[in-house]
Structure formats: structure tokens, C-alpha cells
Amino acid sequence: MFHSPTEFIFGRDTEQQVGQTAKRYGAHRAMIVYGGGSVKRSGLLTRVETALKASGIEHVELGGITPNPTDTRVYEGIDLARKEQVDFMLAVGGGSVIDTAKAIAAGVKYDGDFWDFFCGKRTVEDALPIGVVLTIPAAGSEGSGNAVITKTDGLHKLSLRTPMWLRPKFAIMNPELTFTLPPYQTACGIADMMVHVMERYFSNTKGCELTDRMCEAVLMAIIDEAPKVMHNPQDYEARANIMWAGTLAHNGICGTGREEDWASHFMEHELSAVYGVTHGAGLTAIVPAWMTWMCRHNINKVEQFARRVMGVTPNDVEGAAPGAKPRLVALEGVRRLARFWQSMDLPTNITQLGIPKPDIDLLVDKLHENKGEFVGNYVKLDREMTREIYVMARDYSIDD
Numbered sequence: 001m002f003h004s005p006t007e008f009i010f011g012r013d014t015e016q017q018v019g020q021t022a023k024r025y026g027a028h029r030a031m032i033v034y035g036g037g038s039v040k041r042s043g044l045l046t047r048v049e050t051a052l053k054a055s056g057i058e059h060v061e062l063g064g065i066t067p068n069p070t071d072t073r074v075y076e077g078i079d080l081a082r083k084e085q086v087d088f089m090l091a092v093g094g095g096s097v098i099d100t101a102k103a104i105a106a107g108v109k110y111d112g113d114f115w116d117f118f119c120g121k122r123t124v125e126d127a128l129p130i131g132v133v134l135t136i137p138a139a140g141s142e143g144s145g146n147a148v149i150t151k152t153d154g155l156h157k158l159s160l161r162t163p164m165w166l167r168p169k170f171a172i173m174n175p176e177l178t179f180t181l182p183p184y185q186t187a188c189g190i191a192d193m194m195v196h197v198m199e200r201y202f203s204n205t206k207g208c209e210l211t212d213r214m215c216e217a218v219l220m221a222i223i224d225e226a227p228k229v230m231h232n233p234q235d236y237e238a239r240a241n242i243m244w245a246g247t248l249a250h251n252g253i254c255g256t257g258r259e260e261d262w263a264s265h266f267m268e269h270e271l272s273a274v275y276g277v278t279h280g281a282g283l284t285a286i287v288p289a290w291m292t293w294m295c296r297h298n299i300n301k302v303e304q305f306a307r308r309v310m311g312v313t314p315n316d317v318e319g320a321a322p323g324a325k326p327r328l329v330a331l332e333g334v335r336r337l338a339r340f341w342q343s344m345d346l347p348t349n350i351t352q353l354g355i356p357k358p359d360i361d362l363l364v365d366k367l368h369e370n371k372g373e374f375v376g377n378y379v380k381l382d383r384e385m386t387r388e389i390y391v392m393a394r395d396y397s398i399d400d
């Protein structure tokens with residue numbers, strides 16, 4: 001089943017349509033959720049407020065949402081929304097802001113603790129409608145029913161998937177709003193959207209050539225456009241392609257009809273929960289090791305990724321014994337991916353995150369406490385397997 005009702009309004013100055021669009025979806029009193037001061041300094045928050053007012057929509061605000069959003073702000077937002085009788089959530093920002101708005105939207109309509117949804121005790125059956133003005137292309141939350149929140153007590157970082165209730169009603173996407181993103185934040189967003197595609201691509205489901213090719217096309221477009229954005233942050237066309245790629249990477253279309261993996265994301269969630277690293281950078285520190293491990297245990301899609309996405313040919317491993325060529329092709333694909341991320345100054349191991357001695361026992365314990373005995377689907381990873389990958393990720397090197 002693929003359910004994607006979000007209306008996407010894409011292009012220059014589209015934030016000016018936020019008032020009339022929110023009104024069409026029934027907004028009378030909205031809560032604007034946003035992050036740091038950039039939305040204020042840029043004047044975006046003022047433009048959004050003006051557009052809401054022009055459409056007769058009152059609003060309250062919840063600002064200061066940080067990366068790796070926590071349950072503390074969600075509880076604050078739920079209390080504020082109930083007190084102010086909010087009937088619409090408007091997220092102005094990136095994934096952390098959108099995910100916080102989604103958690104509030106579900107929590108307001110529920111008599112118990114919103115965390116029940118994230119830990120699996122309850123299923124979302126109602127929520128306030130949500131709209132988005134996207135400023136950071138990365139998480140794809142503007143087009144998904146997913147959200148990720150960290151519980152501060154115990155540092156449990158868990159995800160929620162509720163496509164029927166928490167997909168935004170609309171997403172306003174103006175690539176110009178991303179022109180001033182710092183290079184590192186831009187790069188981390190690019191890595192995040194790439195791994196969103198890869199979590200769907202690395203699948204054992206047979207007969208999925210169409211979605212294989214869709215995944216490959218999105219990844220190749222990102223790889224082509226990313227250097228343009230990094231070289232010229234105000235390249236509108238490149239920014240537009242990257243922004244739309246982030247949405248397609250995570251709105252579910254690339255995963256239709258196939259079993260998805262998500263082990264890399266779950267392993268990274270423990271890194272960012274414990275050490276507070278930026279999510280995209282955490283992913284680039286985990287994925288090369290995960291893929292290298294898979295070259296020994298389930299090489300098929302890794303070798304296909306190397307050929308189709310990274311352009312590796314058998315001639316690139318010339319001289320190898322015929323039986324060894326698939327593995328060497330796959331490993332060369334992993335190296336090329338890692339070099340691509342390095343070209344954007346992203347880490348490719350945990351040490352490069354500034355964590356020379358990660359507590360691997362803690363990471364493994366928390367991972368399996370949160371996700372169960374096995375993690376992922378491409379290979380169902382038990383504790384010893386995830387430990388091996390964390391150890392590899394600590395010191396992964398392209399030259400090994």
C-alpha cells in the first residue's frame with residue numbers, strides 16, 4: 001500500500017502561499033514550530049506570520065527546537081497546544097522541527113503519554129493536521145508519516161511510522177530558502193537522503209527492477225548535483241534537484257513492494273542519542289562499514305550498487321581471479337561512496353566524528369534493547385554482528 005496525500009507546492013516565493021493553503025486545510029489557530037534564529041534573521045518567520053494573518057489564521061509559537069529533538073519539547077508543545085486550543089501544526093524548518101510538530105500533533109489528541117506511540121504501546125488513531133515550510137532538505141519528513149524523537153530519560157532514540165495520520169497535508173518547498181545553509185549542514189542532509197534511498201535499495205525482495213532503477217536514479221542525481229551545490233550554494237537548479245530528491249528519498253515511493261532494511265539508521269540512532277552527533281554525519285560513519293561487512297555476508301545488492309550507481313566495472317579490478325571479481329567490484333563501490341562523502345568533508349568512520357573510543361558495549365546494548373534481538377532485514381543482525389560492524393565503523397579506512 002502506498003498512501004501519499006501530501007500537496008507539494010514547489011518553487012520561488014511559495015512561502016507566501018502558506019496562509020491560504022493552511023486555510024484550505026481547515027486551520028483557524030495554528031502553532032508555528034521552528035528551530036534556531038535563522039528563520040527570524042532571514043525574515044522567513046515574519047513572512048509566514050504575515051501570510052497567516054492575511055488569511056485570518058491566529059497563531060502561537062514554539063521555537064528553539066534543536067537537532068536530535070527530544071521528548072521534553074514535545075511535552076511542552078502538547079501542553080501549549082491544548083492551552084491555546086490549537087487546531088493546526090505548522091512546521092517551519094527541517095526534519096527535527098517537522099518531527100517535533102508530528103509528535104505534538106499525535107500527542108494532543110491522545111489522553112496518555114505520546115511516547116506510547118514511539119515505544120509501540122499504542123497506535124496513532126488521530127492527530128492534528130500538519131503543514132510544512134521546508135528549509136533543510138535532508139530528512140524527507142515533509143513527505144513522510146515518519147518521525148524520530150529522543151527520550152531524554154535513558155537516551156532512547158526511536159522512530160514512528162504513521163503514514164495515514166502524520167503525513168503533512170502540504171509542504172511548501174522554496175529552494176531559495178536553502179541558499180544560506182552552512183556547507184556542513186548541506187552535506188549532512190545530502191548524506192541522509194542518500195541513505196534513506198539505500199535503506200530501501202538493500203533488499204532481498206525479488207522482481208523489483210522498477211524500484212531498483214528508481215533508487216539508482218535518485219542516488220545518481222544526488223551524486224551529480226551535490227558538487228554543484230557545495231561549489232555554488234546559490235545554484236537554484238542544483239538546490240531544487242537536491243530538495244526534491246530528499247522528498248522522493250523518503251516519501252515511500254522507492255520502497256513500494258519491497259522489504260526494507262534500516263539497520264544503518266538504527267545503528268546511527270544510538271550514536272546520535274549517546275554522543276549527540278549530527279545524524280547525516282553519523283550515517284556516513286556507519287554505512288561504509290555496514291556495506292563492507294555485507295560484502296562478506298550478502299554481496300548481491302552491494303555489487304549491483306557498485307556497478308549501477310558508482311560506475312565500477314570488472315576492468316576496474318583487472319587481474320583478479322574470476323571468482324573474486326564480484327567482491328572486489330563491491331568493495332570498490334564502497335570506497336567510491338566513501339570518497340564521495342569525504343569530498344564533502346564528511347566523516348567515514350566513528351573516530352572522525354571526534355569519538356576515538358566509542359563505548360561499543362553501550363551502543364550494542366541500547367540498539368538491541370530498543371530494536372530487539374535482530375536488527376535490519378538485508379541480513380538480520382544479532383548482537384555479535386552489530387558489534388562487528390560498530391568495531392569496523394570505529395576505524396574504517398578506504399585504504400584497508
